[in-house]
Amino acid sequence: MADKVPSISLNSGYDMPMLGLGTYNSFKPNEIGDAVRAAIQMGYRLIDTAWSFETETEIGAAVKELIQEGKIKREELFIVTKLWVHCREPDQVEPACRQSLEALGMDYIDLYLIQFPIAFEDVGVTTPTMTDYLDTWRAMEKLVDKGLVRSIGVSNFNKQQLERILKMDGLKYKPANNQVEMSPCLAEEDLLQFSLKNDISITGYASFGAPGQNYIPEDAPKILEDSTIVKIGRKYNTSSAQVILRWGKQRGFAVVPKSTNPSRQAQNMDIFDFKLSEEDMKAMLALDRGYRCNAQLLSAWKDHPYYPF
Numbered sequence: 001m002a003d004k005v006p007s008i009s010l011n012s013g014y015d016m017p018m019l020g021l022g023t024y025n026s027f028k029p030n031e032i033g034d035a036v037r038a039a040i041q042m043g044y045r046l047i048d049t050a051w052s053f054e055t056e057t058e059i060g061a062a063v064k065e066l067i068q069e070g071k072i073k074r075e076e077l078f079i080v081t082k083l084w085v086h087c088r089e090p091d092q093v094e095p096a097c098r099q100s101l102e103a104l105g106m107d108y109i110d111l112y113l114i115q116f117p118i119a120f121e122d123v124g125v126t127t128p129t130m131t132d133y134l135d136t137w138r139a140m141e142k143l144v145d146k147g148l149v150r151s152i153g154v155s156n157f158n159k160q161q162l163e164r165i166l167k168m169d170g171l172k173y174k175p176a177n178n179q180v181e182m183s184p185c186l187a188e189e190d191l192l193q194f195s196l197k198n199d200i201s202i203t204g205y206a207s208f209g210a211p212g213q214n215y216i217p218e219d220a221p222k223i224l225e226d227s228t229i230v231k232i233g234r235k236y237n238t239s240s241a242q243v244i245l246r247w248g249k250q251r252g253f254a255v256v257p258k259s260t261n262p263s264r265q266a267q268n269m270d271i272f273d274f275k276l277s278e279e280d281m282k283a284m285l286a287l288d289r290g291y292r293c294n295a296q297l298l299s300a301w302k303d304h305p306y307y308p309f
């Protein structure tokens with residue numbers, strides 16, 4: 001199954017699998033370690049984490065076990081993690097990266113992302129600062145030069161913020177990736193086309209609208225139950241989840257659905273043997289209503305110059 005996941009060529013020269021395992025919001029002991037073990041053994045190669053997800057240590061331990069058991073090699077995996085909002089001053093970036101490396105028990109990260117454009121004094125996102133993400137970016141570039149990370153990118157950045165990085169004085173490395181919320185309710189076509197044109201890959205998160213995740217408002221749309229998507233799924237004999245992930249693949253971005261359930265993990269990976277018609281692709285795009293489920297965290301900071309949404 002591993003060979004079935006196609007890759008995206010990043011502008012850094014590395015290849016990134018188009019499908020990986022999300023690991024947010026798994027706080028029960030061993031839950032994410034077990035999920036990662038199951039996923040890697042069925043062929044997942046990209047694991048998406050973040051310092052803020054508090055899953056790096058369990059992921060690292062699971063990967064170490066699999067390597068020791070001879071089931072996988074480090075170089076076959078693509079590990080993504082992220083710099084949280086409280087470590088944005090240039091001199092804080094390398095220590096934060098080293099902390100993630102230590103938690104993961106690894107000597108390099110495949111892709112390291114600035115998780116949000118706004119910096120905060122605190123872990124709890126209550127006191128924003130004016131730290132410029134361009135200064136953070138310069139510190140990220142140094143991590144590549146030191147061999148601590150292979151590719152660098154951003155997350156939750158908008159088009160103008162990407163443009164600002166691309167135009168910055170002395171830019172050494174373009175962002176290889178922007179990880180953003182992407183679902184049938186939030187198609188982000190403009191951002192996607194801009195990114196593809198500028199050779200910045202996109203990873204879409206919350207593909208299903210993050211059902212059951214703690215950051216979702218109660219009245220959020222139930223994307224997996226959407227009648228158009230259910231109907232398209234019947235046509236191809238697939239689930240709504242598979243239709244949504246396949247739609248992402250055909251639009252040209254990577255996806256990181258989170259599941260701790262091995263049968264749903266397998267289902268989410270099984271999207272490379274069918275193709276949505278042009279008509280169905282358009283019907284999916286027509287569901288876009290600009291609905292963002294991950295807006296609450298930053299909603300108090302709408303007037304901040306680096307507010308992205």
Ligand SMILES: NC(=O)c1ccc[n+]([C@@H]2O[C@H](COP(=O)([O-])OP(=O)(O)OC[C@H]3O[C@@H](n4cnc5c(N)ncnc54)[C@H](OP(=O)(O)O)[C@@H]3O)[C@@H](O)[C@H]2O)c1
Pocket residue numbers: 021022023024025048049115155156179180204205206207208209210211212213224239241242256257258259260261264265267268294
């Ligand atoms: N960059 C960022 O700021 C950021 C923010 C949020 C998330 N992320 C990343 O993106 C990943 C995905 O986003 P997300 O976890 O919030 O939301 P998601 O992938 O849209 O949804 C995850 C939820 O869907 C369920 N699910 C998974 N596969 C399913 C299927 N085939 N059928 C029915 N239900 C299914 C999961 O339950 P089970 O586990 O029970 O299967 C889980 O409750 C995260 O885990 C994280 O790695 C990044």
